[in-house]
Amino acid sequence: xxxxxxxxxxxxxxxxxxxxxxxxxxxxxxxxxxxxxxxxxxxxxxxxxxxxxxxxxxxxxxxxxxxxxxxxxxxxxxxxxxxxxxxxxxxxxxxxxxxxxxxxxxxxxxxxxxxxxxxxxxxxxxxxxxxxxxxx
Amino acid sequence: xxxxxxxxxxxxxxxxxxxxxxxxxxxxxxxxxxxxxxxxxxxxxxxxxxxxxxxxxxxxxxxxxxxxxxx
Numbered sequence: 105x106x107x108x109x110x111x112x113x114x115x116x117x118x119x120x121x122x123x124x125x126x127x128x129x130x131x132x133x134x135x136x137x138x139x140x141x142x143x144x145x146x147x148x149x150x151x152x153x154x155x156x157x158x159x160x161x162x163x164x165x166x167x168x169x170x171x172x173x174x175x176x177x178x179x180x181x182x183x184x185x186x187x188x189x190x191x192x193x194x195x196x197x198x199x200x201x202x203x204x205x206x207x208x209x210x211x212x213x214x215x216x217x218x219x220x221x222x223x224x225x226x227x228x229x230x231x232x233x234x235x236x237x238x239x240x
Numbered sequence: 241x242x243x244x245x246x247x248x249x250x251x252x253x254x255x256x257x258x259x260x261x262x263x264x265x266x267x268x269x270x271x272x273x274x275x276x277x278x279x280x281x282x283x284x285x286x287x288x289x290x291x292x293x294x295x296x297x298x299x300x301x302x303x304x305x306x307x308x309x310x311x
Contacts, residue, residue: 109273169271176272178285238284239275 107166109173115162116174117235119155120228126151127225131218135210140217148221182234190227197222249310253281255299269298 126148133142163171201219204210210218256266256277263281267274272291279285280295287295296303 109267113273113275169268173267173271173273176276177288177291178273178276178279181285238279 107162107170109166109170112159112163112166112170112174113235116159117232119158121232123148123151123155124225124228124232127221127228131221131225134214134217134221135204138210138214140213145217148224152224178238182238183231186227186231186234189230190223193226193230194223197226246309246311248283248286248307250280250283250307252277252295252306255301255306256281259299261299266295266298270294 130143130148134140136142163174166174197219201210201215204218205212205215256263259266261269263277264274267277270277270291271294276285276287276291280287292303292307296306299306
């Protein structure tokens with residue numbers, strides 16, 4: 105099987121989508137169940153590491169020029185835009201989670217779990233969304 | 241200096257087709273992804289000066305033949 109820059113882009117898109125989904129699922133379950141460990145705590149992290157390994161493996165198989173094409177200036181611009189939006193979203197999440205704690209909807213441990221997974225997941229989801237929008 | 245509300249237009253698709261290249265072929269020659277070429281052609285993404293010069297060189301035309309300022 106021959107891998108190209110497009111293979112790397114598709115792998116990255118799918119891997120990051122799945123990882124962000126695992127983060128959001130963890131956060132939603134933590135909120136619903138009112139506990140910081142609604143599933144095995146390392147699952148979102150394992151998805152993240154798995155995504156990194158998978159993307160790197162496909163990039164290695166595709167070769168240096170394909171990897172450079174897949175991380176060209178459009179990718180860098182998309183990543184920067186996702187990071188800047190995720191920054192503001194994360195600030196909003198701090199306020200939102202503080203309100204949940206203030207109104208007794210979540211304890212501090214659950215709030216940390218929600219915040220941690222949502223902050224990571226928001227950057228990934230924003231990157232995937234912007235990447236998808238650019239490619240339409 | 242006068243404030244500019246001009247946008248960057250381009251004839252990349254026209255020049256690419258004139259050169260007999262697909263988006264993928266141009267992308268490979270320029271060292272970028274096909275999506276990048278597609279987004280430039282659709283005016284979703286504005287390329288850097290470096291990429292604009294690279295595209296012009298690959299297509300064998302001047303940068304001004306591809307990119308222009310729109311009112």
